[in-house]
Amino acid sequence: MTAERSGSVTDAEGTVLDDIDARPGSTASLLRTLIGLYLRPLGGWISAADLVALAGDLGIPTAQARTGITRLKQKGLLLAERRHAVGYRVNPDAVTMLERGDRRIFEMREMTDADSWCLISFSIPESARSIRHQLRRRLQFIGAGVVSPALWICPGHLQDEVVDIVTELDARAWVTLFRAGAPTTSRTLPEAASEWWDLDALRDEHLAFQRSLTALPDEPFAAYVRLIDSWRVLPYIDPGLPPSMLPADWPGGRSYAEFARLSTTLADAAWQHVRELTGAVTAEAARS
Missing domain, CATH: 1.10.10.10 (Winged helix-like DNA-binding domain superfamily/Winged helix DNA-binding domain)
Structure with missing residues (x-):
């Protein structure tokens, strides 16, 4: 950060x-x-x-x-x-x-079949290979998939983030973005998705998150911070693919539901602990 x-x-x-x-x-x-x-x-x-x-x-x-x-x-x-x-x-x-x-x-989005995609095409010279490495690394970190080494795909709602990444890396001369509809391939959509994204690794991340919930502390503050800490990687590396591109037993839905339930349950008590420890005065208290 x-x-x-x-x-x-x-x-x-x-x-x-x-x-x-x-x-x-x-x-x-x-x-x-x-x-x-x-x-x-x-x-x-x-x-x-x-x-x-x-x-x-x-x-x-x-x-x-x-x-x-x-x-x-x-x-x-x-x-x-x-x-x-x-x-x-x-x-x-x-x-x-x-x-x-x-x-x-806190606002992770799941795509529908009607949502658009962002395609990222780039041709970066060997003289700028460090930029190429950073671009690939950061596209991976926002959940983009690899169609080919120089063509990546991500949900359309992440296009502004892609623009920011390209701008920050000063790579605009080498990168072209396209807004696209649903991909058409000779394979089924789940088969294509399994090639463009490492769905096995994503599944493991979801299952690891779900296992971590069984070890949350009893105290709300520690439980909430550890919940967020365990969760916060998933909304980056999981692009929220539409159900039509995922296996029927995909664990993402359970992860999202459990995170929403626990964060709602724990957030207020955790914030109260922080306020009490730091002596913070809330806006409500200041008005009373």
Whole structure:
């Protein structure tokens, strides 16, 4: 999540740091999930002590939390800022990426047969192979499928994200986008989808997410943050293909339903815990 151009962030060496570049369940991923969920509602700033305390409620030891926070500051997600205490604020350059993550996590879309597709055709010279590598990497991270090495496909509603990626990589001279209807092939649509996307790997991700639900903590705050942390990769790598392109026993529907049910159940109690720990004053309380 670091100088940002319209939606992604780069580190000091110019490496693009994607929204999902940390392994779910790791200290880095849990801290990023925590920051993404709560720092903006808290006004964009949190004291170092409160951030470490919240990390502790997630089972992250103090020393490990401080090291993880330092690394996120180095990557540019956080900026050190002293107010009444030592603390951190969200880097304004990371806000667009966080907002994009909100849309993906909480507004995941499933396609219908009537929806359009976006085709991405590119021919990038060997002299710009690093850009070609980044383009393929980032298209994969938004759930695009590979029709051929230089022709990728994704849901039409993701076209704006593709445009952002191409712009950020300064690859517009080499990339052409097409809006298209349903693909026509000599194979069935499920067969084509299984070649363009790694559906076996996606199935494994859904099943792993569903297994993770059985290990959620009892405490609502820790359960909610770990729920979001386990879920947040799926809305990126799963394009939400229409049912006509998926096997009959596809597990995605159950994942979506369980995420919606649990997030609705846990969100308010988790936010209440954050408010109490940080002493945050809500708008409702300020008016009363």
